[in-house]
Amino acid sequence: MKKLLNTVYVTTVNAALKKDGENLVADVEGKERARIPLHILASFVAFGPILVSPALIGACSGAGISIVMLDRVGRFQARIEGPVSGNVLLRTAQYRLARADGLEVARSFVLGKIANQRAILRRALRDYGAEMGDGPTKDLERAAARMAAILRRAQLGDGTIDALMGSEGEAAMQYFAVFDHLIRSPDKEFRWTGRHRRPPRDPMNALLSFLYTLLTHDCRSACESVGLDPAVGFLHSLRPGRPSLALDLMEELRAPLVDRLALSLVNRRQLRAGDFRWMDGGAVLLSDDGRRTVLDAWQSRKKEERLHPFLRERIPFGLVPFVQAQLLSRYLRGDVDGYPPWFWS
Known part of the structure; x- marks a missing residue:
């Protein structure tokens, strides 16, 4: 099994990253602030104007360490990686299935997503139902029941991607319609009015968008680590520059990871309204301190272990995308009869 290597997040504006021996060194205003051995790294992600030396780029490319450049608000700008080591036979099987009929793989992604969203609602009912009051409790119960029906329909659907996407969209509407009942923060700024992405217009949407960016990076790395092409998916349409397979893979992982x-950070008051910035154009962004809080929590979350329902062994959350990518590659090779989604409970 893949060793859970580290991802380093560089958030200090105008930091300079360089290679010193077999180490990544971060300098800020001419002073060394961090020194990390390259052999423990899987990738590093830089936010905003960060200087990366050519020597470090070369060393990372040769060692299989990916470099991801994001702007200060977390939007993707560039990715640097070394030669692709994918198995040509595996990728040929991936392309063949994507062109012909990837419906069953797409169905697994959708089933995993709906089931895991529903599990979030059921967990909230179990943990806090007695404190919510009759109105919110009934709303959550109705949404969970409707999502169960959508899940059955998706499993026994008419066999088209459009029908699957319709089921996925309907389940998402049910889920986000009651999402506000899951938020227990006293800060009125965290009240949920709907999903707004480009740009996020409230703190909760800003938090979700930032974390989804991090998950996309991990899913793309997972696809590449087993030799899959992250651009050729089964559920999301192909588009230049879009990592469609990585987006497919992350669907079942959005709710639990x-x-x-995000709900834990807000409900435990690790993030408050003061950890966000309201911009002139209406966008809401994490502050620098808020972003560091989220990154620390993300790294800690990835170390927590859960039982994998298919493998029947405990693995860290951070390895789930890599395990799922490996299971997908096994399906494409014909080693297993179908792609097993990861169901959270």
Whole structure:
């Protein structure tokens, strides 16, 4: 199994990253602030104007360490990586299935996503139902029941991607319609009015969007680590520059890895309204301190272990995308009969 290597997040504006021996060194205003051995790194992610030396780029490329450049608000700008080591036969099987009929793989992604969103609602009912009051409790119960029906329909659907996408969209509407009942923060700024992405217009949407960016990076790395092409998916349409397979893979992981972490950070008051910035154009962004809090929590979350329902062994959350990518590659090779989604409970 893949060793859980580290991802380093560089958030200090105008930091300079360089190679010194077999180490990544971060300098800020001419002073060394961090020194990390390259052999323990899987990737590093830089936010905003960060200087990366050519020597460090070369060393990372040769060692299989990916470099991801994001702007200060977390939007993707560039990715640097070394030669692709994917198995040509595996990728040929991936392309063939994507062109012909990837419906069953797409169905697994959708089933995993809906089931895990529903599990979030059921967990909230179990943990806090007695404190919510009759109105919110009934709303959550109705949404969970409707999502169960959508899940059955998706499993026994008419066999088209459009029908699957319709089921996924309907389940998402049910889920986000009651999402505000899951937020227990006293800060009125965290009240949920709907999903707004480009740009996020409230703190909760800003938090979700930031964490989804981190999950996309991990899913893309997972696809590449087993030799899959992250651009050729089965559920999301192909588009230049879009990592469609990485987006497919993250669908079943959004609710348990991102949504639950975001709710935990807000409900435990690790993040407050003061950790966000309201911009002139209406966008809401994490502050520098807020972003550091989220990154620390994200790294800690990835170390927590859960039982994998298919493998029947405990693995860290951070390895789930890599395990799922490996299971997908096994399906494409014909080693297993179908792609097993990761169901959270």
